[in-house]
Amino acid sequence: MSILVYIAQSQGQARPVSWEILGQARAMADKLGAPLVAFVAGQGVGEIAREAIACGADKALVADGAAFAQFRAYAYAEAFEAAIAAAQPAIILAPAVAGARDAAALAAAQLHIGLAVDCQGLDLDGAGNLLAERPIFAGNIVTTVVFKARPQMATVRSRSFPLPARDRARTGEIIPLAVTLSDLALGEEVLGFEVAEVGELGVENAGIVVAAGRGVKGPMGFAPIRELADLLGGAVGASRAAVDAGWIPYPHQIGQTGKTVRPDLYIACGISGAIQHLAGMTNAKVIVAINKDKDAPVFGVARYGIVGDLFAVVPALTEAFKARLGR
Amino acid sequence: MKFIVCVKLTPDTEQLAEVQPQDVGSDDLGVTMVLNPWDEFAVEEALQLQERFDGTGVAVTVGGAEATEALKRAVAMGIAEAVLLSDPAFAGSDAWGIAHALAQAIKQLGGATLILTGKQSVDGASGLVAPGLAARLGVPFVSQVAKVLDVTAERVTVLRALDEGMQTVRVKTPAVLSVSKEINEPRYANYVGIRKASRMSYPATKAAQLPGLDLKQVGAGATLTEWADLRKPPVRAGKCEFIQGATVAEQARTLAEKLVAEKVI
Numbered sequence: 001m002s003i004l005v006y007i008a009q010s011q012g013q014a015r016p017v018s019w020e021i022l023g024q025a026r027a028m029a030d031k032l033g034a035p036l037v038a039f040v041a042g043q044g045v046g047e048i049a050r051e052a053i054a055c056g057a058d059k060a061l062v063a064d065g066a067a068f069a070q071f072r073a074y075a076y077a078e079a080f081e082a083a084i085a086a087a088q089p090a091i092i093l094a095p096a097v098a099g100a101r102d103a104a105a106l107a108a109a110q111l112h113i114g115l116a117v118d119c120q121g122l123d124l125d126g127a128g129n130l131l132a133e134r135p136i137f138a139g140n141i142v143t144t145v146v147f148k149a150r151p152q153m154a155t156v157r158s159r160s161f162p163l164p165a166r167d168r169a170r171t172g173e174i175i176p177l178a179v180t181l182s183d184l185a186l187g188e189e190v191l192g193f194e195v196a197e198v199g200e201l202g203v204e205n206a207g208i209v210v211a212a213g214r215g216v217k218g219p220m221g222f223a224p225i226r227e228l229a230d231l232l233g234g235a236v237g238a239s240r241a242a243v244d245a246g247w248i249p250y251p252h253q254i255g256q257t258g259k260t261v262r263p264d265l266y267i268a269c270g271i272s273g274a275i276q277h278l279a280g281m282t283n284a285k286v287i288v289a290i291n292k293d294k295d296a297p298v299f300g301v302a303r304y305g306i307v308g309d310l311f312a313v314v315p316a317l318t319e320a321f322k323a324r325l326g327r
Numbered sequence: 328m329k330f331i332v333c334v335k336l337t338p339d340t341e342q343l344a345e346v347q348p349q350d351v352g353s354d355d356l357g358v359t360m361v362l363n364p365w366d367e368f369a370v371e372e373a374l375q376l377q378e379r380f381d382g383t384g385v386a387v388t389v390g391g392a393e394a395t396e397a398l399k400r401a402v403a404m405g406i407a408e409a410v411l412l413s414d415p416a417f418a419g420s421d422a423w424g425i426a427h428a429l430a431q432a433i434k435q436l437g438g439a440t441l442i443l444t445g446k447q448s449v450d451g452a453s454g455l456v457a458p459g460l461a462a463r464l465g466v467p468f469v470s471q472v473a474k475v476l477d478v479t480a481e482r483v484t485v486l487r488a489l490d491e492g493m494q495t496v497r498v499k500t501p502a503v504l505s506v507s508k509e510i511n512e513p514r515y516a517n518y519v520g521i522r523k524a525s526r527m528s529y530p531a532t533k534a535a536q537l538p539g540l541d542l543k544q545v546g547a548g549a550t551l552t553e554w555a556d557l558r559k560p561p562v563r564a565g566k567c568e569f570i571q572g573a574t575v576a577e578q579a580r581t582l583a584e585k586l587v588a589e590k591v592i
Contacts, residue, residue, distance in 0.1 A: 010489065010490070010491045011491065070494065071489060071494070072496075073458075073467070073468050073469065073470070074467070074468070097490055098470075098471055098488065098489045098490045099489055099490075101454070101470070102458060102468065102470050105454070105455050105458035105459070106458050106461070106462055106468060108455075109423060109426070109455070109458055109459040109461075109462035109463070110462050112423065112551070113551065114421075114550075114551025114552040115453075115455060115551075115552070116552055117452075117453050117454065117455065118452065135452075135560065136351070136450065136451060136452055136554070137338070137343050137346050137351070137449070137450055137452075138340065138343045138449055138452070139560060140343045140344050140346060140559070140560070141346060141348055141351060141557055141558070141559065141560075142557075142558050142559070142560045143351075143554040143555065143556060143557050143558075144554075144555045144556040145552050145553070145554060145555070146552065146553050146555045147551065147552055147553075148550065148551055148552065148553065149551055184465065184466075184467065187467065187498060187499050188467055188469075188496065188497075188498050189496070189497045189498070190494050190495070190496055191484070191495040191496070191497055192494065192495035193492055193493070193494050193495070194492050194493045195491065195492040196490075196491060196492040196493065202490055202491075204490075207591075208591070208592065232592060250488075250507075250508070250509050251488075251490065256340060256343075256449070257364075257365075257508055264591040265586065265589075265591040265592065275341075275343075275344055276340060279343075282560075282563060285591060286586070286589055286591045287563075288582065288586070289567070294569075299567045299569075300567070301563050302567045303565065303567065303568065303589075304567065304568050304569075304570055304582055304585060304586075305567045305568070305569045305570065306569070306570050306578050306579075306582060307569060308575060308578070312575045313575055313578070313579065316575045316576050316578070316579035317579040317582060317583060319576070319579065320576070320579040320580045320582070320583035321583050321592070323580075323583075324580075324583045324584065324587060325587075325592070
């Protein structure tokens with residue numbers, strides 16, 4: 001019996017949410033007295049396996065090779081299934097990010113495992129069963145998913161848990177996984193890949209999100225937003241209105257039909273705060289709203305508000321932070 | 328070519344906030360029910376594919392008699408055929424159970440070139456029916472499809488949106504595709520479509536009419552997980568503090584100071 005954690009990577013870089021999950025899984029493994037096993041698939045991912053050990057794993061199972069150079073749904077799922085067979089886990093955790101989501105879902109479907117997706121809290125009951133907290137109905141209802149059988153699987157959203165401390169002195173076994181891919185897996189061909197211009201940091205990983213909506217009036221209106229985000233080391237988010245207008249690409253969209261974020265700080269600029277947008281950001285620790293309309297619903301969820309024109313307030317805020325932070 | 332689109336009846340997104348925890352899982356959520364908004368993109372894509380590649384579209388749903396409303400919407404948009412899978416045996420199924428029932432129905436329909444679904448439902452929001460269906464049919468699965476580039480009798484080529492970029496992916500048909508909202512702009516139903524949909528009959532296909540159906544794999548008894556402790560999320564406490572000041576610069580300085588003190592920067 002063990003806890004198995006899927007380490008998601010893209011282009012040879014581990015997704016930070018993987019370490020967040022591993023940190024929480026370490027605490028759960030200690031409680032259960034069970035080994036913590038990490039799994040990673042990719043090409044040349046040995047360093048990620050070593051990082052997994054440093055982040056708390058006792059063992060890392062690695063599916064490494066050309067077959068895993070690009071994400072392929074069944075190939076990754078079958079490697080994950082091989083890891084599940086090898087680790088015999090009671091609990092299986094994976095990041096709720098594109099790619100890992102599919103591999104986890106296909107593996108769970110193939111092996112007939114109960115899966116709770118998009119969880120934002122994980123706990124154990126007295127008998128060592130997983131309790132997985134997740135939002136449903138677009139965040140309007142929260143449930144704790146309980147499992148009727150083992151293993152018990154969950155995918156977990158970014159920033160649900162803190163990053164664990166890395167300890168390079170930790171040792172653990174790194175074991176190559178032999179995976180024989182089915183024809184179904186081999187039949188998926190990746191013909192091309194075009195990197196998105198979402199910047200280093202996707203909105204879901206950012207500690208600070210500066211988001212804008214209809215109020216920016218056009219694509220150029222994002223310039224002061226981006227400047228503030230860059231200064232604070234944050235990411236740029238957007239409301240559906242701004243994305244649908246074509247001012248900024250879809251990966252930046254926050255809300256019911258976009259991404260759900262939970263940064264430490266969310267600065268909503270020129271966003272009225274439609275319920276669909278609020279669904280994606282009310283889990284932020286501190287929300288700041290800047291809007292011309294003092295009655296805008298966004299102020300209802302904000303800790304701090306400034307009533308004013310974002311084109312005056314946002315640059316002023318950037319200047320204020322430059323002065324305050326000495327950047 | 329045949330394009331099957333799997334749809335679900337879900338609450339209107341405008342009314343999701345009105346759903347009460349004690350009603351979740353019941354037959355009546357007390358809100359307006361509509362075709363799952365994510366499924367509209369799948370229906371639209373089926374229509375566009377049928378125009379591009381000369382095929383027919385079939386909509387399939389699982390649910391009680393009320394689920395007909397989801398099919399009606401798909402038909403009103405232009406889908407030619409509709410299949411309602413309705414049987415007390417299906418009630419309370421989880422995603423794997425629904426996937427099993429859909430897989431048997433698709434087999435009975437003689438298969439399809441492509442099976443399309445929305446990204447997820449706005450209620451349960453698991454997004455697991457599509458991968459579950461692909462696994463049960465033993466066919467390829469591509470999620471987050473942002474564009475269908477080409478379809479032949481043997482293969483389909485699509486763009487798959489990953490967080491870090493866009494992959495061009497080619498898989499064998501039949502395949503299950505779950506589509507992203509980037510893929511198209513769903514059309515509105517016109518009067519002719521709405522009239523056609525209201526005149527069409529939607530007979531229920533029962534569990535016994537699906538030869539491959541295993542009753543042990545569907546219904547509440549087959550679920551592997553359960554939603555416990557259904558509750559409203561905590562309300563954000565406190566009122567908004569409006570930052571005042573003689574000038575915008577002064578307001579900005581005050582706000583910056585407060586945020587630094589909050590230790591969020």
